[in-house]
Structures are given as structure tokens and as C-alpha cells.
Amino acid sequence: MGSKTPETENHRDHGDSPSADGISRNGGEPRGSHNSRDGDGCVGDLVNEDDSDDDDDKSNNNGEPSTTSPDAQLQTESTSVKKKKKKSKKKKKKTGSGAKQQSNPPRVPLSELFPTGDYPEGEIQHYTKIRTRTAEERHNARLQFNSEDGEFLKTYRKAAEVHRQTRRWVRESVKPGYTTLEIAEGIEDSVRALLGHPGLETGDSLNGGMGFPTGVCLNHEVAHYTPSPGKGVVVKQQDLMTVDFGVHINGWIVDSAFTMAFEPTYDDLLAAVKDATNTGVKTAGIDVRISDVSAAIQEAMESWEVEINGKTYPVKPVRNLTAHDIKHWHIHGGKSIPFVKNSDQTKMEEGEIFAIETFGSTGRGYTRDDVGMYGYGLNYDVPLTTSLPLASAKRLHKTIRDNFSTIVFCRRYLDRLGLDRYLAGLNCLVQHGIVEAYKPLADIEGSYSAQFEHTLILRETHKEILSRGDDY
Numbered sequence: 001m002g003s004k005t006p007e008t009e010n011h012r013d014h015g016d017s018p019s020a021d022g023i024s025r026n027g028g029e030p031r032g033s034h035n036s037r038d039g040d041g042c043v044g045d046l047v048n049e050d051d052s053d054d055d056d057d058k059s060n061n062n063g064e065p066s067t068t069s070p071d072a073q074l075q076t077e078s079t080s081v082k083k084k085k086k087k088s089k090k091k092k093k094k095t096g097s098g099a100k101q102q103s104n105p106p107r108v109p110l111s112e113l114f115p116t117g118d119y120p121e122g123e124i125q126h127y128t129k130i131r132t133r134t135a136e137e138r139h140n141a142r143l144q145f146n147s148e149d150g151e152f153l154k155t156y157r158k159a160a161e162v163h164r165q166t167r168r169w170v171r172e173s174v175k176p177g178y179t180t181l182e183i184a185e186g187i188e189d190s191v192r193a194l195l196g197h198p199g200l201e202t203g204d205s206l207n208g209g210m211g212f213p214t215g216v217c218l219n220h221e222v223a224h225y226t227p228s229p230g231k232g233v234v235v236k237q238q239d240l241m242t243v244d245f246g247v248h249i250n251g252w253i254v255d256s257a258f259t260m261a262f263e264p265t266y267d268d269l270l271a272a273v274k275d276a277t278n279t280g281v282k283t284a285g286i287d288v289r290i291s292d293v294s295a296a297i298q299e300a301m302e303s304w305e306v307e308i309n310g311k312t313y314p315v316k317p318v319r320n321l322t323a324h325d326i327k328h329w330h331i332h333g334g335k336s337i338p339f340v341k342n343s344d345q346t347k348m349e350e351g352e353i354f355a356i357e358t359f360g361s362t363g364r365g366y367t368r369d370d371v372g373m374y375g376y377g378l379n380y381d382v383p384l385t386t387s388l389p390l391a392s393a394k395r396l397h398k399t400i401r402d403n404f405s406t407i408v409f410c411r412r413y414l415d416r417l418g419l420d421r422y423l424a425g426l427n428c429l430v431q432h433g434i435v436e437a438y439k440p441l442a443d444i445e446g447s448y449s450a451q452f453e454h455t456l457i458l459r460e461t462h463k464e465i466l467s468r469g470d471d472y
């Protein structure tokens, strides 16, 4: 799940600046030193009482963008020469012989596939820079980590394995003709089955479930699109599709995303954004400054020019989205990593979990709020007891606390709990600042954007890329 930053520059074309307010209302931002804030909590506007108009036309192909190409031939050369990439190493530890196999679509709980609880570890990357620490720092790190290390890592690796097995279905079985609703629900059915938490009983989804609403974005849709109840659009052969979903176990969230296509014309764009994300992953480390990670990401992304359907585009990092740290129950922990140069001296710290993601676009490299709604999440710092004018809002508030806590959810997740006629209550909660609402984010029509994202943990001697798979 992407995180939105407020932006200082003027946005001339659309006049729809992403509300610069809302940031302050968003709690969970304890460290003040970073300048690029986790703005995902922006309530764009509070309109949108009913979501009946979302899932608007997903077609593109207006052939609009055409950023001019310099020299196509030269570009092709440089692309192919520049980017010879070695495969990310995979280290799949298989559990015992004769273990059960996952079904397709995946529905076998992981507890049956890994009866010993030894889930595959992520990719291990060693730090590029040695750090020096005081005895006290080392002591604190051990306190935080070592005692519960085993259980904590098991939990996180299990969530990552659920993500890998679920996305395998998307990457191998989803074809043009599927609707975005079938894809989102397929993912959600899979995640819940693999976790063994259907999430229908009150509180069950707090033990494990979706980390946020499944994002399925097509073409110029950059982030935060999820089908409305009963709606969805048919994915076409020529569509570029980004899938972003999270898996949580007891509030610990794995956040990972990928972009896929059914035609080779997008291969370079996918490679560019994958490169940018992997560069960010490689750069991340204890005591590494956010500004340094951003600079590395930007340089990698902008080193690419890509050809799509015969047109050449520079790949622009999306300037108002960021990578982010993850805290317990909080998808955005308060540190944000932009994909463009900045002077944020905030450092990454031992024990922190980061969702390193990047978005690249052939459009403006800037998103605007689109119509419809993505999801809702309890504001972190709101007191449990608040006076609300609507009884339905009070009831809904309790339902949200009992089933999602501060995990971001969408209307489909309320519907499957059997709730109905909750929109007035929901809007009331948004208007009172108890619940934050998140809008879909798009670049200009006719553009294409891609995203790759991994969740990693900064351990004492190395980082573990928890969500790494042999796919990306």
C-alpha cells in the first residue's frame, strides 16, 4: 500500500491538490525529524456518500501522453546494455518430505503445509556499511528482538509465505477476461483460507487477514483502487495491472505489490520499476538516511527509458507517493521514503520493518484523487469513547474496532460481515475524524504506471527481505 505525501510544488493542470490538511490529524507519526510525511491519512474530501459512481471507466488508450522520444534506437541499446540483471537469489527451504501441496486456487492452510511452523525465511542481504553502536543500543536492540525473536520472525515469515502462495495464483492463473472483483476476491479468499481465519466471526480477522484492501489498478491508475461491492471491470489483454495486497497476522503486516501484463510491450517499464525497488531494498540499512535511499531510487528509475507500443517515455518516479515503515497494527509507521531527492536526514533503525516500494509512471509522475473510494481506517489516536450523533455510527465504530482495529478496510469487508445500510454511519465517522477515508490515486489518462514493493526487516547483522519470492 502506497503512502501519500503532501507536496510543496504547485500542481497546475488539475487544480486538485491532494489535501494538505489531514496530515496533522493522522497520528502515528511520532518522529518529527522527517520532512516528507506519511500523508496517506489525507481525507481528500468528505463527499462520496455513496460509492455508486466508482469503478468508472477503466479504459485508456487515448494515446495521450507521448513524452517525446529522443532517439529510439539509441534508447533501446542503452536499455538492453544497461540492465543485465542477475536473478534475485531464492532460498526456499522446503519442509519435510511428503508434505501436502498447495491447491490452485490456493486454499490449503499454511499450518497444514508447514506443520512444524518453520516457514521459509526471506532473502538475506548483508549490510553494505558496518555500523558502530553503543553498548546501550545493542542492549536495547536485544531486548526488543531476541526474546521474542523466534515467534516474531515465524509470524512474519508465515505472513510472507501466504503472500507468495496467494500471488502465485494471480501471476499464473489470472488472465484477461477476469474482472478486477474476481481478482480481488480471489486474493482475499486465498489469504483468509491460508491463514485459517475466514474472518466472519467477530474478531477473527484480528488474528489474521488482509493487511489493507486489495488494490487492483489498471494502466493510469497508480494506487488505492479496490472494487466496490459487486462491481469490477473486465481486465483486457492490453491492460497493465498492478496488484497490491497485504497479509497480517496479529497486526504484523506484510505489504508487497507487483505489476503484471499480458503483452510484452510493458516489459521495460516493469523492469525499470523493479530495478528502482530493488535498488531501494539494497540501499536500506541500519543508520542509512532516508535521503540516501530516495536518491538511489530516483537514480535507478530515471536511468530508464522505455518503449511502449512504439512510443518512448522516460520513467518518472511518482513524486507524491512514498515507501514507509510498518508498525504493529499500523501500515504506515511514520517514516516515509520518497522516490525523489530530498534532504530528510532521518535514519533507518535496527528492528524496524520497512515496505520498500516504488511507483514509476509514463505520465506526469504525480497522482490526483480519482472518483470513488478505496478504503477506511481508524485514526490511530482517537479516543475510544466519542460522542456521535448517530446510533448507527456508534455501532459501526464498535464493529470496526472489533474486527479491524487500525487495519485499513473497504466496504466489501464490511459487507461480508453481514452489515448493511452503514453508509451514513460510516460518513459520520469520517466527518468526526474518527475514521480516515482514502481515495483512489491516478496519473493522467493514457499513461501507464507500475509498482513493485517488498517488506523487509532490519536485523542486527543483516536485513531479511521477507516477501521476496522467485517471481519478484
Ligand SMILES: [Co+2]
Binding pocket: 001, 002, 003, 255, 324, 355, 357, 453
Ligand atoms: Co506499502
